[in-house]
Amino acid sequence: MIFTKKALNLLNKLVAVHITKGVQPSDLADAIFENDYSSIEVKRKAGDIQVIVTFCDSEFGGVINKMKYIYDKDKYLQSIDQKIGSSRYKKQWDRSENINKLIRELTPLLERNNSLKDIEDFFQNIPKSEREALFSRLELVA
Numbered sequence: 001m002i003f004t005k006k007a008l009n010l011l012n013k014l015v016a017v018h019i020t021k022g023v024q025p026s027d028l029a030d031a032i033f034e035n036d037y038s039s040i041e042v043k044r045k046a047g048d049i050q051v052i053v054t055f056c057d058s059e060f061g062g063v064i065n066k067m068k069y070i071y072d073k074d075k076y077l078q079s080i081d082q083k084i085g086s087s088r089y090k091k092q093w094d095r096s097e098n099i100n101k102l103i104r105e106l107t108p109l110l111e112r113n114n115s116l117k118d119i120e121d122f123f124q125n126i127p128k129s130e131r132e133a134l135f136s137r138l139e140l141v142a
Contacts, residue, residue, distance in 0.1 A: 002113035010106040017098055022077025025051045028069060038064075048072060057084075067092075 003011070028051050031037045041052040049071040057063045066083040078096070081089040091097075110119050 007109040014102045
């Protein structure tokens with residue numbers, strides 16, 4: 001398997017996103033002890049766990065902010081949304097989008113220097129969901 005420096009960097013990021021669970025609800029709950037934080041709600045919705053943290057942004061004139069953290073049943077952070085004042089929630093980070101972006105960037109770099117068979121052999125150790133996404137992308141390009 002031949003890896004360029006950029007491909008190795010992307011692969012390391014892909015592995016890091018997969019193995020890192022993200023900030024945990026218990027860590028978010030500790031924020032309630034800080035003066036700017038007014039509430040922390042935890043609720044189950046459609047099989048996911050949502051943690052909504054409300055705080056006042058004193059640097060921007062006391063605007064109320066809400067951050068919504070969504071977790072799967074295995075405690076992996078799936079997404080973070082932010083709501084400033086009366087606006088709608090806006091996506092700040094999404095695990096699936098992040099993984100897909102990394103796979104889209106990594107795929108052409110691997111294809112340049114390796115056969116599809118070499119890539120398949122190497123990625124047998126990648127978790128099934130990411131492996132399927134990568135191979136479907138490789139097959140579309142091939």
